[in-house]
Structure formats: C-alpha cells, structure tokens
Amino acid sequence: MLSSALQSQKQNAMATHRSQTKREKILDVAEELFALHGYDGVTLRQIAAGAKVDVALANYHYGKKLDLFNAVFERRAALLNEARLEALHQCQRESGSGGPTVEQIIEAFLRPLELAQETGDPGWRHYLALIAYINNSPYWGPRMMSKLFDELVLEFIDALRTALPGAREEDIFWCYHNLSGALTLTLAQTGRIDKLSGGSCQSADFQAAYDHMIPFVAAGFRQVCREQ
Amino acid sequence: MLSSALQSQKQNAMATHRSQTKREKILDVAEELFALHGYDGVTLRQIAAGAKVDVALANYHYGKKLDLFNAVFERRAALLNEARLEALHQCQRESGSGGPTVEQIIEAFLRPLELAQETGDPGWRHYLALIAYINNSPYWGPRMMSKLFDELVLEFIDALRTALPGAREEDIFWCYHNLSGALTLTLAQTGRIDKLSGGSCQSADFQAAYDHMIPFVAAGFRQVCREQ
DNA sequence: GCGGCGATTCAACAAACGTTGAATTTCTTC
DNA sequence: GAAGAAATTCAACGTTTGTTGAATCGCCGC
Structure with a gap:
C-alpha cells in the first residue's frame, strides 16, 4: 500500500497511459521557449513542434496562447x-x-x-x-x-x-x-x-x-x- | 557667432527643414515600444503608426527590423x-x-x-x-x-x-x-x-x-x- | 522653371500567425 | 467487443507580419 504522497507522484509519472504525457510536454517546451525568447518571441507552432504535437493540441488543453503562458507561470x-x-x-x-x-x-x-x-x-x-x-x-x-x-x-x-x-x-x-x-x-x-x-x-x-x-x-x- | 557645440545642437533641432525629423521620430517611437514590449512584441506597423509615417519608411532609413533595433540600441x-x-x-x-x-x-x-x-x-x-x-x-x-x-x-x-x-x-x-x-x-x-x-x-x-x-x-x- | 535627388507613400507580395470546427485516433467503461 | 468519451490530428480560415518595387512628393541647384 502506497502513501497518498507517493501515489500522486506515481500518477504523475505514469499518467493515464500517455494522456498527460503530451499535455505536460507542451508545458515543458513552452516553459523553455518563453524563458528564452519571451511571450511574443515564441509561436504556438514552435511549441507544438518542440513537443512533437499538432498545433491545435495546445489550444485544446490550455485555450488561448495567453492562457498557456499563465499556465506555465502558475505550474x-x-x-x-x-x-x-x-x-x-x-x-x-x-x-x-x-x-x-x-x-x-x-x-x-x-x-x-x-x-x-x-x-x-x-x-x-x-x-x-x-x-x-x-x-x-x-x-x-x-x-x-x-x-x-x-x-x-x-x-x-x-x-x-x-x-x-x-x-x-x-x-x-x-x-x-x-x-x-x-x-x-x-x-x-x-x-x-x-x-x-x-x-x-x-x-x-x-x-x-x-x-x-x-x-x-x-x-x-x-x-x-x-x-x- | 555660435559655439560649435551649440551649432550642432541647433542643427539637430532644426534639421534640414524636416528631413531628419521623421527619421529620428521613428527611432524615438521604436525606442519606447521596444523597451516596453521587447523586440518581438513590437511590429514595424506599430512603430510607423506611432511616428505617423508609412511602414516602408523605417525600412528605407534603417533597413531590416533587426537593423532598426540595433540602431536604437547604439544611438x-x-x-x-x-x-x-x-x-x-x-x-x-x-x-x-x-x-x-x-x-x-x-x-x-x-x-x-x-x-x-x-x-x-x-x-x-x-x-x-x-x-x-x-x-x-x-x-x-x-x-x-x-x-x-x-x-x-x-x-x-x-x-x-x-x-x-x-x-x-x-x-x-x-x-x-x-x-x-x-x-x-x-x-x-x-x-x-x-x-x-x-x-x-x-x-x-x-x-x-x-x-x-x-x-x-x-x-x-x-x-x-x-x-x- | 526645370532636372535631379533624397524622402516619403502606395500597393502588394508570400509567409507565418493564432484560432477553430470537423474528422480521426486512442483510451475507458461496461 | 461495442459504445462513448477524451485526446489528438487534419485542414483551413481570416489577419497580420516583414519586406520590396514602383510611384509620388518636396526641395535644391542651376
């Protein structure tokens, strides 16, 4: 029996068989690119390419570009x-x-x-x-x-x-x-x-x-x- | 008779009957906008609008956008x-x-x-x-x-x-x-x-x-x- | 006043942008 | 394994972007 803390870690690591993997990968890539080039210096297509994902997926998970920016900042x-x-x-x-x-x-x-x-x-x-x-x-x-x-x-x-x-x-x-x-x-x-x-x-x-x-x-x- | 220092100031102020006015106004507006929004956060059209000038004039005086950015920084x-x-x-x-x-x-x-x-x-x-x-x-x-x-x-x-x-x-x-x-x-x-x-x-x-x-x-x- | 030249505008280009609706795949549930 | 939901991709839209070539303006020397 795992402790609840370890369980939540386990969930984050394995996720639901892939689903959160791409979702979080988008955040990771956005984080890196926003930090280097700023909000306006990064396009959603660059983020999608870095995460090996279609450009529409960022919008599906996080909404508008500004919402993604906020999500990265708040994570x-x-x-x-x-x-x-x-x-x-x-x-x-x-x-x-x-x-x-x-x-x-x-x-x-x-x-x-x-x-x-x-x-x-x-x-x-x-x-x-x-x-x-x-x-x-x-x-x-x-x-x-x-x-x-x-x-x-x-x-x-x-x-x-x-x-x-x-x-x-x-x-x-x-x-x-x-x-x-x-x-x-x-x-x-x-x-x-x-x-x-x-x-x-x-x-x-x-x-x-x-x-x-x-x-x-x-x-x-x-x-x-x-x-x- | 003006001192050479004052003369050069005078020249800057009056310019050649307008010619340097728009040219420098572009630099002034670019300076302000770049400082506030960064390089990628500013468009040449915003700069041109702020300077009450056509967008092609910035290119005529300073070349590409990056050259204008450098010109502002070096001035x-x-x-x-x-x-x-x-x-x-x-x-x-x-x-x-x-x-x-x-x-x-x-x-x-x-x-x-x-x-x-x-x-x-x-x-x-x-x-x-x-x-x-x-x-x-x-x-x-x-x-x-x-x-x-x-x-x-x-x-x-x-x-x-x-x-x-x-x-x-x-x-x-x-x-x-x-x-x-x-x-x-x-x-x-x-x-x-x-x-x-x-x-x-x-x-x-x-x-x-x-x-x-x-x-x-x-x-x-x-x-x-x-x-x- | 006319020719020439720098300054400025006009018009347009191809490319890239954020965003979206619909189609497709992948997973979960029963 | 079928149904339904979630995740993901596809395809396309209307704008906006930086840049450019040609046309127009305004001034100065002659």
Whole structure:
C-alpha cells in the first residue's frame, strides 16, 4: 500500500497511459521557449513542434496562447512558495527569541531556488529564467508578479523588519528592491558574468551566486537600515 | 557667432527643414515600444503608426527590423559611456594617491544615468529600460551587451580592484554581478516596488534608487571582498 | 522653371500567425 | 467487443507580419 504522497507522484509519472504525457510536454517546451525568447518571441507552432504535437493540441488543453503562458507561470509557483516559506519558518523556529538574523532570512529566501535546480529537472532552471523575464518586464511584471508572489515577499519583509529594528520603511523596501534585482539577473542566466570575468564566474552555478549574494545583500541591508 | 557645440545642437533641432525629423521620430517611437514590449512584441506597423509615417519608411532609413533595433540600441550608447567614463576619471583625479573609494566609484557608475534622465528628454528613460530588457534577456544579452559596454565595465572593475586590495577576482565579479542586477531592475521601471511598498518607494525616482543603491552596494563589496 | 535627388507613400507580395470546427485516433467503461 | 468519451490530428480560415518595387512628393541647384 502506497502513501497518498507517493501515489500522486506515481500518477504523475505514469499518467493515464500517455494522456498527460503530451499535455505536460507542451508545458515543458513552452516553459523553455518563453524563458528564452519571451511571450511574443515564441509561436504556438514552435511549441507544438518542440513537443512533437499538432498545433491545435495546445489550444485544446490550455485555450488561448495567453492562457498557456499563465499556465506555465502558475505550474510551479505554489511549490516554490511553499519551499521558501518552509525555509523561513524553519530558521525562525531555530533562532532564539530575537528572531533570525538578516543572513538567515536572506538564505531562506534564496536557497530553496537552488534546491529546485538540484532535483535534476531542467524545467526548474527554465522556470526561474521565466520568472526573471516576467519580473524585469515593464509590461508583464505589474500584471503577473503580484498575484503569485506578493504575499510571500511581504512575509520575508516582515521578518527583515524584525531583524532590523528602527529601520525606515522606504529603506527596507529599497534594499529588497536591490536584492530582487540581483536575484533576477541571476535567474535570467544570461552568461554575461562568465564572459566578463573571463571564466572566473559561471552563471549556471547558482550555489556560487548565492554564496556571494547572501553576505553581499545582508551587508547592504545593515548599512542602509542601520539605526539612525 | 555660435559655439560649435551649440551649432550642432541647433542643427539637430532644426534639421534640414524636416528631413531628419521623421527619421529620428521613428527611432524615438521604436525606442519606447521596444523597451516596453521587447523586440518581438513590437511590429514595424506599430512603430510607423506611432511616428505617423508609412511602414516602408523605417525600412528605407534603417533597413531590416533587426537593423532598426540595433540602431536604437547604439544611438545613445557612446554618449552614455562618455558620461560615465568622465565621472570615473573625475573622481580619480579628485581623490588622493590612494585612489577613489568604493562609494565614489559606484557613484560614478550610477549618477550619469540619473543625469541622462534630467535632460527632460523622455527618450533617455525609454533607452535605459531598453538596456534593462536586453541585459536581462538570455537571448539578446550575450549578443548585444558586450560590444558596447564591456570596455567601460572593465574600467570600473579595474578601479574597484584598486580600491579593494587583496580581493579575489571571482568575488569582485560576483559583486559586480549583484550591482548590475540591482541596476538593471531599476532601469526596467516595472513599478513593482511602488506597489509592494504601498507607495513608500517610486520606481520613477532614480535619485532615490541610487541614494539607496550606492551605500547598499558599497557595503556589499566591502563585506565580500574584505581582505582574508 | 526645370532636372535631379533624397524622402516619403502606395500597393502588394508570400509567409507565418493564432484560432477553430470537423474528422480521426486512442483510451475507458461496461 | 461495442459504445462513448477524451485526446489528438487534419485542414483551413481570416489577419497580420516583414519586406520590396514602383510611384509620388518636396526641395535644391542651376
């Protein structure tokens, strides 16, 4: 007798003898292409070709192109939010009555993104690049980011407020903006830092990126939000 | 008798009785639309309509769509690079034999972007958003950023290396990566921080963004690149 | 005022786009 | 194994796309 968790995994893996295979393959290919070329840079025919499927099948499963785009964006959001929230709560439990340090909070914000990569599923890498594309877009950013990620971000900002007593509201948010920017460019995986550094740094190495980002951002928060 | 600098301004303003007006209007509209919707999200007909011009005129002046995209990207690059390099050299001259501090170098890297906005030309705002789009794109970033901006960036990194003796190469580049990310998200002007902060922060206020980014980034550099 | 030339528009092309209704295959259920 | 439902393909639609060649406009020198 399988546990219900394992059962649902089993269902996802085998599906109903093929049916969900093509359906999910469409999402996988759309995820990769949207992340690389953006919404308008990808045609439904490219996605269908990549998934070895007729172009009408995407419409059958997901409706219009915009609905497919949203489906890709929403597929992994809940899982990601749960992992990050769990990491925040864990460091809050483990810290004393003073609450977690800035470093611990930033770490809880970033490390789950790295774990997502380590599942071996390349889809996660593409998904993170898609988030970077959307978050940095003046068109899509305001339309899509808030609904799925604002609640989580505000929880982390609450924790940071506690860890930085006396900080001004605007200072905290501008610091979060800097963190979000550094993270976004990392997720985009443009490979630019590889070339600039002559090979010293690798965009694909999320662990190295976060190893440097955590002390960098924490020091920035403390400098800007230090008590007046 | 006008100075040659003013003369060239005058020429730009009056042009040859109209001829350069439509030609430049196409660039202006393309700049704004490309920044907002990306390369594939804009059609030549939208650009032509915005410039109140026939669709064939863009082709006549700039060739293919990709050539127009490049023309927009290149138009203001040299001017921007000169302003930033001048700011770097000035703070190098003003500093003692020890060279400028990290804060001064970051300031020279960022403040010229703010001055560009203060000329009153809204085109600069759109251009900076276009840089953000390209820099964050896994497709365009590697293809377009290096040629115009690598030389300048490496000059600033040289200055930072001097200001941070004993720092590891990879640490410096990862820190620059964080700076570049924070800056990129700022230039994108998505308005997301406005909503998240409930109005405490405004994306359009570049000065406030840099006022917070300079100490934030400088502290990050010092923390990560401190002597071992 | 006429010829020439750059700037601009007109008209049209073939290709590719998102979307859809109907036909066909594949699976599930009895 | 027949019936019904779901999944998938087929074929086509009306638009829109980037691009181009030819025609027209507007100005300047002669």
